[in-house]
Amino acid sequence: MKTTGKVTGIVSNLVTVEVNGPVAENELCYITLGETRLLAEVIKVKGKNASVQVFESTRGLKNGDSVEFEGRMLEVTLGPGLMSSVYDGLQNNLATMESVFLQRGEYTSPLDHEKLWDFTPLAKAGDKVKAADWLGEVKEGWLPHKIMVPFSFKGEYTVKSVAEAGQYNIDCTIAVLASETGEEVPVTMVQKWPVKVAVKAYKEKPRPNRIMETGVRVLDTLDPIAEGGTGFIPGPFGCGKTVLQHAIAKQGDADVIVMAACGERANEVVEIFTEFPELIDPHTGRHLMERTTIICNTSNMPVAAREASVYTAMTICEYYRAMGLKCLLLADSTSRWAQALREMSNRMEELPGADAFPVDLSSIISNFYARAGMVVLNNGSTGAVTFIGTVSPSGGNLKEPVTESTKKAARCFYALEQNRADQKRYPAVNPIDSYSKYLEYPEIREYLDEKVEKGWVDKVNLAKNIIRQGRDAAEQINILGDDGVPISYHETFWKSELLDFVFLQQDAFDAVDSLCPMERQKYMLNLILDICGRSFDFKDFEECRNFFKELINDLRQMNYTEFHSAEFGKYQAQLSKLLEENGK
Ligand code: ADP
Ligand code: MG
Secondary structure, eight states, X not given: OOOEEEEEEEETTEEEEEESSOOOTTEEEEEEETTEEEEEEEEEEETTEEEEEESXXXXXXXXXXXXXXXXXXXXXXXXXXXXXXXXXXXXXXXXXXXXXXXXXTOOOOSSOSSOOEEEEEOOOTTOEEOTTOEEEEEEETTEEEEEEOOTTOOSOEEEEEEOOSEEEOTTSOOEEEEOTTOOEEEEOSOEEEETTSOXXXXXXXXXXXXXXXXXXXXXXXXXXXBTTOEEEEEOOTTSSHHHHHHHHHHHSSOSEEEEEEEEEOHHHHHHHHHHGGGOBOTTTSSBGGGGEEEEEEETTSOHHHHHHHHHHHHHHHHHHHTTTOEEEEEEETHHHHHHHHHHHHHHTTOOBOGGGOBTTHHHHHHHHHTTOEEEEOTTSOEEEEEEEEEEOOGGGOTTSHHHHHHHHHOSXXXXXXXXXXXXXXXXXXXXXXXXXXXXXXXXXXXXXXXXXXXXXXXXXXXXXXXXXXXXXXXXXXXXXXXXXXXXXXXXXXXXXXXXXXXXXXXXXXXXXXXXXXXXXXXXXXXXXXXHHHSOBOOSSHHHHHHHHHHHHHHHXXXXXXXXXXXXXXXXXXXXXXXXXXXXX
8 A cells, every 4th residue: 555645835836745654765756736747756754754856846735745655666668769869857858849948847758659679689598587687689770789687686596488589669578588487577678767766787897998088188198087987067158058068978989878967057958959950970970869868957957956867867878878888968057956956955954065055965866876886797798877967166276076976986086277268268178177086096007108209198198298388487577577588488388388279178169179098189289299399499489479479379370270181291391481480
C-alpha cells in the first residue's frame, strides 16, 4: 500500500506533509491540486513530517490537500532516442511541445514508443551476464547504441534467449534473462535509473590518460582537459563562458554531447534551441544534434527542476559511457544549480554555511564531479564522461563558495578575466591563473610526448613563462615609462603580446580560426617559440614596437587561412624574410 499524507505547510516550492506511513529521502510524491497532480521530491523526513520540494508552481495549493508517495526516486528513462532530444530537468520532451514551457501538471513521455529500431543481437543464449553487459545494438543516428542488461540488475544472469536481428520498438522484449534462482525476466530497450545515484556498472575507474581535444588553443595547448576529466569555467557576466562552452560542445572530440542549460535566462536557452539543430558537426559533416541531448531549465522554472536537470544530464552520460562511448557533459551555469540548493536550504531553515549556501555544498559539488571519469567496462572496452561546468560568481568574486568548492572538485580551472574580455582578447581565459592538473600526470605527459611531440609540456611551460615575464615587463614599463626601462623590457613585453595575439586569442565565430587541430597548434607554438627564442638588436623601443606590430599583423592572417593551403606557405615566406631582415 502506498504511503499518503496531507499538506500542512507551504513556503513557495517547499511543502511540508504529514505522512501516515514510511517515506524515504529523495522519494517522489504527487500532490493533488484539483484536476492536476504536481510532482515533488522528498528532501527531508523528520518523524511524521516530510519536507518535499515541488517541481512546479504551488499556486493554489492549500493545507489539507492530499499527497500520494510513489515509493521510487526521481528517475531518468534510458533507451534509444535520447539523442537529438530536448528535455527539461524532469525529462519532459520539449521538442514536441509548442513552446518551451509546459502547462502545470503536464508530463510527457521522454522516448518515442512507436519508432522501430534496427536491432542486432550481441549476446547469445547461455551467456552469463551482469548489469550493463551488452545484449544487442541498434543504430541511433550513426552511434552504436548498446542495449544493456539494466543497471539495477544484481548478480549474475544467464541469457535464455535474445531476439533475432530485426526491427523492434523500445517496448519489445529483446532478451529473456534467468536469475541465479531461475526466475526469468524479460528485458526491453528501455530502463530507468534514479538520477541522484551514480551508475557503478563497470570494472574499474582508472586515472584519465589522454587528452580530449577541443580545437581551442588556450585549452588544448596551455591547460588541456583529459578525456574523462573535469574542468570549470568561472567568469563574470559577459566574459564568454557560454561562447567558450558552445565551442567545446561543437568541436570537442566526443561521441556524445549532453548540454545542461541550467537556470540561465530564457532567451539564452531559446538560442540553444534554435542554434544547435542547425549546426554541422566538423568531425562528421552531419548534424551535431544527432549526437546531442539538451536538458534545459530557464531561470523562471522552479528551483527544484533546476537541481534535477544536472543530475538527469549526468545520468544520461553515464548510460552512454557504459556503451563504450566518449561523452561530454557541459553545464551552464552550475551557480544557478547551487542557488537552487541555497533557496531550498533556506526555506527549510537549515543552519546556513558561507553566504547562506548549505553547509554541505562542497560535498554535493564534489560528489557530482566525481561521477565523471574514464571507466573500463566489464568487457574491457573503455568509456568516458568529461565534465565542464561554468560558474558565474556574483561580481566576479572568485572567493565565493561555489567557485571555491568547485575548485576543490574540478581538475582544470579556466578563469575568464573581465580585463581580457574588455579588451576583446577572446577567449578571455587568463593564461596565468588558469591551470590543468592533468599536465602533472606522468601518463598525460607521456601521451603528449607521443601524440604531439617529445618534451611538449616543457614547451608549454616555456610559453607560460613568456606570458608571465611579459606581464612583469608591462608593469615596469607602466611605472617607469617607455624610456625609463631597458629596450629588452619592451622586447620581452612584445614577445608575450605576439604569443597572446597570435596563439591565445581565437575567434570563435570564424570558420577557420574557431577549430585549431593539435597538429596546427603544435606548428604555431613552435613558430612563436622560435621567434621568442631569438634576440633582436633594436635601436629603440619604437623600432621594437613597430617590428612586433607588423609581425603580429602578418601572423594573425595565418589564423584565418586553411593550414594545408598554398596561401599558408606564403605567410611563412613573408615571416622568414622579416626575421632575416631583423633577426640576429
Ligand atoms: P557569459 O556566458 O560569460 O555571460 P557570453 O559567452 O554570452 O558570456 O559572451 C558574451 C559575448 O562575448 C559574446 O556575445 C561575444 O560577442 C563575445 N565573445 C566571447 N567569446 C568570444 C570568442 N571566443 N570570440 C569572439 N567573441 C567572443
Ligand atoms: Mg552565459
